[in-house]
Amino acid sequence: xxxxxxxxxxxxxxxxxxxxxxxxxxxxxxxxxxxxxxxxxxxxxxxxxxxxxxxxxxxxxxxxxxxxxxxxxxxxxxxxxxxxxxxxxxxxxxxxxxxxxxxxxxxxxxxxxxxxxxxxxxxxxxxxxxxx
Numbered sequence: 001x002x003x004x005x006x007x008x009x010x011x012x013x014x015x016x017x018x019x020x021x022x023x024x025x026x027x028x029x030x031x032x033x034x035x036x037x038x039x040x041x042x043x044x045x046x047x048x049x050x051x052x053x054x055x056x057x058x059x060x061x062x063x064x065x066x067x068x069x070x071x072x073x074x075x076x077x078x079x080x081x082x083x084x085x086x087x088x089x090x091x092x093x094x095x096x097x098x099x100x101x102x103x104x105x106x107x108x109x110x111x112x113x114x115x116x117x118x119x120x121x122x123x124x125x126x127x128x129x130x131x132x
Contacts, residue, residue, distance in 0.1 A: 011043040031128040037120040048119035051088040055095035075128040076105045082123040086111040
């Protein structure tokens with residue numbers, strides 16, 4: 001069984017996607033989040049061109065999605081981070097390490113040319129496993 005996770009706390013979705021999905025496996029649940037960028041509820045970029053401010057905002061957004069699914073960042077097993085400048089790695093890692101200090105998920109960080117909204121410096125998606 002799968003359950004969509006969509007929150008009114010986020011900007012209006014611009015297409016056919018969900019903020020997340022919870023998949024019931026019986027003894028555990030998998031939670032997948034869509035990639036999060038630093039957009040406020042009105043669709044405006046938060047902390048334009050400030051990768052630290054955007055990292056904080058994105059991790060807080062991921063926390064909200066996971067909480068709605070009955071999970072937390074402590075349940076994250078995989079994180080994928082897309083950045084527009086690989087030189088921001090150290091700054092992002094400081095924020096990442098704060099939020100993932102307990103879960104220490106496997107991770108991928110990839111530099112990309114652009115993200116969907118000008119001024120956004122990173123996008124993060126995660127997969128979590130919640131034991132029942």
